[in-house]
Amino acid sequence: MNELFAERPASVGTFFKSNSAMVAEALGHTPLDFLLIDRQHASPDLETMESVIRAGELNSLPSVVRIDKANQGLFVNILDLGAQGLMIPQTNTADEITEIADAIRYQGNRSYAMSTRAGRFGNRDREEYLEWVNNDLVLLPQIESPAGVKNVEEIASVDAVTSIMVGPADLALSHDLPIGDETVDEMVDEIFERVAPLDCGLGMYAGTPEDLNRYRSETEFLIFGSDVGTLTSRYSDTLE
Known part of the structure; x- marks a missing residue:
């Protein structure tokens, strides 16, 4: 899974907001590389997330979950369900993401369990599983604020x-600018330049096919729209 977020050209996922296991299974028949289950702006409970993760896996479509850092008590529950990692919105400092990294790895403060779905209900090789958790879980801090931009090198260096x-x-x-303002494009370019020398991948939201083409060679992963947005825009574009 880590290679999807560490190699170019960019892998492509989508924000998954519908909470539908059937939609997750259907998307496994598309060229998408992964699902980003949205627990920040959608409302899946743990049972729903488990069903979505399982449905994606039917067609080798892995899942990462976006969840706010204020919900740290759910992090291990989500990973025990079989999510391949976490995206943390509004990451502002290296200390924040270091604390989260410790909470989700056994070499940090994570409580050990092999009876989980991620542990194949006790049937996964223990040493292989511990190695995977400690070294291959995906951790994706989102840079979205002035503090995050200021501290981006330190965050990326964790x-x-x-x-x-x-x-x-x-x-x-967060910079009191309109969405789509050219100044934001300049900030994004600056962030890319500052992170490029570091041993850290780059990811970006791509809301349009043009964004997808623009950033695909400059990033390790892209999030292209959402399942719900694609569904509604398809009907709107066709019927209006």
């Missing part, structure tokens, strides 16, 4: 961080 994800909409709003 060993457990796989890639950073730039959130252009919140980046604009």
Whole structure:
């Protein structure tokens, strides 16, 4: 899974907001590389997330979950269900992401369990599983605020961080700029330049096919729209 967020050209996922296992299974028949289950702006409970993760896996479509750092008590529950990692929105400092990294790895403060779905209900090789948790879980801090931009090198330099994800909409709003303002494009370019020399991948939200083409060679992963947004826009474009 880590290679999806560490190699170019960029892998492509989508924000998964519908909470539908059937939709997750259907998307496994598309060229998408992964699902990003949205627990920040959608409302899946743990049972729903488990069903979505399982449905994606039917067609080798792995899942990462976006969840706010204030919900740290759910992190291990989500990973025990079989999610391949976490995206943390509004990451502002290296200390924040280091604390989260410690909470989700056995070499940190994570409580040990092999009876989980991620542990194949006790049937996964223990040493292989511990190695995977400690070294291959995906951790994706989102850079969306002035503090995050200021501290981006320190955040990207945390060993457990796989890639950073730039959130252009919140980046604009947090700087009191309109979404889509050219100044945000300049900030994104600056972030890319500052992170490029580091051992850390880059990710970006791509809301349009043009964004997808623009950033695909400059990033390790892209989030292209959402399942719900694609569904509604398809009907709107066709019927209006």
